[in-house]
Amino acid sequence: MNILKQTALNLFENSLAKQGLVLAIRTWYPATFYEVDFHFPFMDMSKWKSVQHIKIKVATGVYRDYTPAGWDVETRTCTLYIDAIQEGPGSEWVQSLKEGDYVTYVGVGSTVHKPADHGKMIALGDMTTIGHYLALQQLSGENSLSGAIAIAEENHRIEFSQYFHWDITPVEQTDQGGFHGITKWVQNEDLENATVYVAGHIPTCVHLRKQLKKTSAETVRVQGFWS
Numbered sequence: 001m002n003i004l005k006q007t008a009l010n011l012f013e014n015s016l017a018k019q020g021l022v023l024a025i026r027t028w029y030p031a032t033f034y035e036v037d038f039h040f041p042f043m044d045m046s047k048w049k050s051v052q053h054i055k056i057k058v059a060t061g062v063y064r065d066y067t068p069a070g071w072d073v074e075t076r077t078c079t080l081y082i083d084a085i086q087e088g089p090g091s092e093w094v095q096s097l098k099e100g101d102y103v104t105y106v107g108v109g110s111t112v113h114k115p116a117d118h119g120k121m122i123a124l125g126d127m128t129t130i131g132h133y134l135a136l137q138q139l140s141g142e143n144s145l146s147g148a149i150a151i152a153e154e155n156h157r158i159e160f161s162q163y164f165h166w167d168i169t170p171v172e173q174t175d176q177g178g179f180h181g182i183t184k185w186v187q188n189e190d191l192e193n194a195t196v197y198v199a200g201h202i203p204t205c206v207h208l209r210k211q212l213k214k215t216s217a218e219t220v221r222v223q224g225f226w227s
């Protein structure tokens with residue numbers, strides 16, 4: 001990185017960066033998916049009305065977005081659910097984390113996903129969206145989500161069913177973003193008056209939106225994550 005870029009980055013980080021502390025890490029088997037509990041003392045979570053994302057520093061000059069879930073307004077703690085199946089700075093970062101580490105983030109922002117005010121809410125995505133939909137469920141209170149999340153590893157599908165007590169089905173992921181598994185699940189669903197949330201792999205989101213536009217779903221809300 002040249003000196004100008006480094007100076008600009010330092011200025012940017014010095015003005016915006018805040019820190020969080022890693023409290024605990026749970027690793028799924030195989031170890032390509034992580035749940036990380038954080039304390040973010042400077043994060044005011046009390047006004048969150050839609051699902052949020054945090055821009056975290058994962059290497060020098062490199063930031064990745066992750067979704068805070070299971071937050072507690074009083075203690076300012078939350079959990080990030082991070083897929084690390086790919087090779088990239090984000091996945092290397094999460095695999096290197098230890099309890100007691102400090103992390104740097106440069107901001108929290110809203111996504112387009114918030115609870116629907118009527119009708120069923122159906123959530124579709126890949127493993128990167130687990131935290132995102134746990135957050136949507138937390139915001140939705142008693143109005144529970146249903147839906148499908150595409151998961152490649154059989155043991156991860158088992159862990160998903162054991163850990164989360166919600167009406168979201170882990171379906172087998174046979175392609176990059178889970179399009180086929182999710183489409184198969186959707187075919188058996190009544191989408192009348194439903195708000196359908198789509199997130200995750202961007203090309204899959206685009207294809208799913210096209211398919212869903214042909215159904216009786218009332219609204220389709222897409223939030224792309226990665227491509």
Ligand SMILES: Cc1cc2nc3c(=O)[nH]c(=O)nc-3n(C[C@H](O)[C@H](O)[C@H](O)COP(=O)(O)OP(=O)(O)OC[C@H]3O[C@@H](n4cnc5c(N)ncnc54)[C@H](O)[C@@H]3O)c2cc1C
Nearest residue numbers: 053065066067082083086088089090091128131225226227
């Ligand atoms: C609003 C928002 C919220 C997000 N929330 C989360 C979250 O809570 N949890 C989470 O895990 N991710 C989340 N993501 C996605 C995450 O930021 C990206 O997947 C991230 O780019 C991965 O970073 P990386 O450095 O490991 O890989 P990159 O350097 O970005 O990518 C390296 C290569 O791996 C591929 N790739 C990237 N991600 C995956 C994947 N999951 N599976 C297979 N191939 C992949 C890319 O196509 C690329 O070829 C979110 C993204 C956004 C925009």
